[in-house]
Amino acid sequence: MTVNSILEKLVSFPVLGGESNLEIIHWIKNYIEGFGVKTTLVPNEDNTKASLHCRIGPAVDGGVILSGHTDVVPVKGQPWNTNPFQLIDKGDGNLYARGSCDMKGFLACCLAALPDMVNAQLKLPIYFAFSYDEEIGCLAASTLATHIKKTYSETPRYAIIGEASMLQPVIGHKSIHIIDITIHGSQGHSSRIKQEVSAVHEAARIVMWAEQKMNDLITSGSVDERFNPPHSSLHTGMINGGIAPNIIANKATLSLDIRCIPKNNASQLYQELKDYCKSREQEQRAIFSDFKIEVVENHPIVPPLNTSEDSDAINLIGKITGNYNWDTVAYASEAGHFSNAGFESIICGPGSIKQAHRANEFISKDQLNKGAKMIKNLVKLLETAI
Template identity: 75%
Template sequence: MTTQQILEKLVSFPVLGGDTNLEIINWIQQYIESFGVTTFLVYNNDNTKASLHCRIGPAVGGGVILSGHTDVVPVKNQPWDTNPFELVEKADGNLYARGSCDMKGFLACCLATLPKMVKANLTKPIYFAFSYDEEIGCLGAEDLINDIKSTYSEIPKFAIIGEATMLQPIIGQKSIHILDITVNGSEGHSSRINQEVSAIHEAAKIVLWAETKMEKLVKTSNDVRFNPPHSSLHVGTINGGIAANIIANNVTLSLDMRCLPKDNPNKLHQDLINFCKERETIKRAIFSNFTIKVEENHRIVPAFSTHESSEAVTLIGEITGNYNWNTVSYASEAGYFANAGFEAIICGPGSIKQAHRANEFISKDQLNKGTAMIEALVTYLEK
C-alpha cells in the first residue's frame, strides 16, 4: 500500500480523544504483523483502548522510536466542506480529512515504509509506539513507554515524535496544565453586594491573580527559544450569573498554564491553591459556605528540552537535511519520552497551522517528504 492509501484507511476511523480506539489499533496491528513483525498492545484499565509498540530490526541498544497517536479532535460545529473522515484529494495538491495532518499522516509514513524496514539490514532497531488519548492529555503515553522499557532487553536511544512541524526539528516544548475552577458564593439582591459574596467578583480576582503571576514570570523567567519567551497563564472560559441585579452564587472558569522547561508547573498550581485558600478565609467571614474548588482538567503534560547540539538534532538533520531547530508551546508526548530517558525530538510532516480546524489537510508534498524521511532513517540505520 502507498502512503496515501494507508492514510485514506487511517482517517476513516473516527476515533476522537476519549473514544475506544480498538478498531484502528487492530487494523494497524494486523497490517504490521502481516510483515512478520511481533506487536504488543498496552490496554487501559477497562480494555476499551490500547496503545501499540513493536520492534523492527536487531535486539541491540541505540535504536529509534517513532511515536504517534491514533486519536483526533472533534469536528462538531466546524464548517467542513467535505466528509471529515474521508480522505479527499483536491486540485491544490492537498489531502483533506480530520487527522490527515495531526497526526495520521506521520503514522501512514511509518507504516508505508515498514516493508523497506523489514527487508533492510538494520544495525540499530526501529520501534513503533502508537498511543491513545493524546488529544485529551496524553493519557496513554506513560503506560506505553513503561511497557516498551519492560518488554525489550535493549534500550532505545532516540524518540522521534511525529507531530506536524513541516519536518523541522523541534527541541523544546512547554508543559501544559489545564485547571477547572468553581467558585461558590452567596446569591442575593445586588444592593447587598457587601453583605453577600459574589462568585463573579471572586472569579475576577482569580483572573487578576493569573495576570499578575504571568507579569512576574515575564520579569523573572525567560527562555528566548520560545514564543512567548516566558511561562503563560490564560483564562479561556468563564461562565456564571443570571442577571445584572442578582449577585451570582456560582461561576466556573478554566485556566491554561504553559510553563517553560525550567519552571515548575506544580509550584504554579500550588501558588494558585494558596491564593484560593486565602480568598476563602477572607470571605467566609461573610458567607461561611464560600468555596473555591480547583480541579485538574487533565494532568500535567510535561515539558521537554533537548540541547541544540544533541545527537537527536544531528539525526534529524541527517535524514531531512534540516538542522534549523525551533521550539513549540503545544502539547505532545515528547516530555514523557524525555523523562523516561530517551533523547526526544519532535519532527513530522504537515503544518500545525492546519491542526484542529475545519478542512484540515496535509499536502501531498509533505506526505511524500515524510515518507522520504522515514526511508532515510532506514538507510541511516543500515550503516
C-alpha cells in the same frame, strides 16, 4: 500498500480524543503482524482503548522510537467542504481529511516503510509507539513510554514524535496544564454585596491573580527567548456565572490554561494557585461559612520538551531530512513524556501545524512523500548504524 492508501484507511476511523480507538489500533496491529512483527498492546483500565508498540530489528541498545497518536479533534461545528473522514484529492496538490496532517500522515509514513524495515539488515532497531487520547491531554504517552522501557531488554536511545513540523527538527515546547475552578458563594440582593460573597467577584480575583503571577514571572527575568512568547503564560479561556445583574452570584466557573517554559515549574504554580484559593476561602468564610473554591485538574500536566541544542537527535534528523536547523513550538505534545522516560526526544513530522484542528485540514502530497522518504532514509541509516 502505498503511503496514500494507508493514510486513506487511517483517516476513515473517526476516533476522537476520549473515545475508544480499538478499531483503528487493531487494524494497525493486524497490518504490522502481517509482516511477521510481534506487537504489544497497552490497554487502559477498562480495556476500551489501547496504545501499541513493537520492535523491528535486533534487540540492541541505541534504537529509534517513532511515535504518534491515533486520535483526532472533533469536526462538529466546523465548515467542512468534504467528508472529513474520507481522504479527498482535489487535484490541488493536497490531501484533505481530519487527521491527515495531525497526525495520521506520519503514521502512514511509518507503516508504509514497514516492508523496507523488515527486509533491511538493521544494525539498530526501530520501534513504533502509537498512542490514544493525545488530543485531550497526552493521557497515554507516559504509560506507553514506561511500558516500552519495561518490555524490551535493550534500551532505545531516540524518540521521534511525528507532529506536523514541516520536517523541521523541534527540540522544545512548553508544558500545558488546564485547571477548572468552581466557586460557591452566597446569593442575595445586589445591594447587599458587602454582606454576601459573590462567586463572580471571587472568580475575577482569581483571573487577576493569574495575570499578576504571569507578569511577576516576566518581571523577575524568567524568560526563554527560544519561545514566542518567551515566557510562561496563564490565561483564562472560559468563565461563567450569575443569573441576573441584580442578584449576587452564588456560583461561577472558570478554566485556566497554564503553559510553562521549561525553567518554570508547573506543579509549583498549581500549588500556588491552590494556596491562593485556600486563602480566599479562609477570608470569605467570615462572611459566608459555606464559601468554597473547588480546584480540579482538567487533565494532568503535560511536561515540557527541553532537548539540548547539542543533542545528537538533531544530527539524526539532519541525516535523514537534510535539515539541521532546530526550532521550538508553542503547542504541547507527547515528546515531553518520552523525554521524561529517558529517551532523547525530538519532534519531526510532515505537514504544517497551521492545518491542524481546522476545517478542511490537509497535508500536501509533497510533505507526505517527503515524510515517507524521511522514514526510508532512517531505515538506510540504521543499516549502517548511526
